[in-house]
Amino acid sequence: MPTFERSVSRARSSGRDLGHREVLARLLDITRRHVLASRAHARLPVCDGAGFEDRLHARLLTLAGDRVADVAHRFRDASPLRPPGRRRESRRLEEPDGLVAWIELDALEAIDPRRAAFAADDLREIVRATIEGCAGTGDAVLGQYGPESFAWMHSGAMRLEQAVALADAALESLSAPCRVAGTDRALRPSLGFTYFPQDGTSVTMLLTRACAAMRRARHYGMGYAFYSPILDAAFAIPARAGRRVAHNAARARTTGAAASSAWA
Numbered sequence: 706m707p708t709f710e711r712s713v714s715r716a717r718s719s720g721r722d723l724g725h726r727e728v729l730a731r732l733l734d735i736t737r738r739h740v741l742a743s744r745a746h747a748r749l750p751v752c753d754g755a756g757f758e759d760r761l762h763a764r765l766l767t768l769a770g771d772r773v774a775d776v777a778h779r780f781r782d783a784s785p786l787r788p789p790g791r792r793r794e795s796r797r798l799e800e801p802d803g804l805v806a807w808i809e810l811d812a813l814e815a816i817d818p819r820r821a822a823f824a825a826d827d828l829r830e831i832v833r834a835t836i837e838g839c840a841g842t843g844d845a846v847l848g849q850y851g852p853e854s855f856a857w858m859h860s861g862a863m864r865l866e867q868a869v870a871l872a873d874a875a876l877e878s879l880s881a882p883c884r885v886a887g888t889d890r891a892l893r894p895s896l897g898f899t900y901f902p903q904d905g906t907s908v909t910m911l912l913t914r915a916c917a918a919m920r921r922a923r924h925y926g927m928g929y930a931f932y933s934p935i936l937d938a939a940f941a942i943p944a945r946a947g948r949r950v951a952h953n954a955a956r957a958r959t960t961g962a963a964a965s966s967a968w969a
């Protein structure tokens with residue numbers, strides 16, 4: 706008999722001397738622990754900045770190949786030699802294939818340098834748990850570029866209203882006071898979102914534009930923003946400079962309170 710069923714059976718058998726409410730509370734506690742244990746085996750993968758960029762690049766290559774095949778099918782199906790009834794419906798190319806978010810926190814001001822590494826670990830787990838709670842694990846990956854800088858990729862179609870609901874939930878969760886390195890701190894999050902391939906077809910374009918949207922959100926106190934070529938033009942930085950800083954910060958350890966973003 707599986708462990709879960711054995712626990713339920715023991716709880717039921719011991720319920721002869723307990724009231725119905727006590728039995729129900731025990732069963733609910735067993736169920737909760739069982740669910741949490743099963744979720745622990747399917748957590749959101751986390752890597753450093755370089756690993757995140759490698760995974761995003763691989764995903765973009767896969768999607769580019771799919772789009773080429775889709776165009777080939779469209780060209781073949783549009784041939785006048787094929788009967789109209791046999792033309793197959795293809796996926797619309799303008800639909801988004803995924804989402805990239807840049808998450809910037811501001812929680813390590815005046816942190817004790819001796820606690821900086823613990824604070825970075827706490828922030829990573831907070832961001833990870835937030836994304837898991839708002840969007841699940843799915844086909845996604847979280848990259849940590851610095852103690853307060855994160856990038857998240859979600860593969861799969863997501864309509865704008867779904868992305869807005871996700872951004873609202875993530876912002877609300879990250880805005881709550883959290884325990885970081887033994888003290889209660891306000892994270893003061895800022896988030897920027899980009900769609901691919903609409904907002905970019907390369908790692909550099911997507912991360913640069915997500916950071917630009919994040920800087921606009923932080924500048925105007927909006928919490929989060931979706932990339933706009935017009936609105937974010939003043940907040941963009943040169944892609945080469947951003948990429949060089951990103952790769953340097955991706956492999957650096959936290960050294961103290963001067964925690965800066967890898968791209969922002």
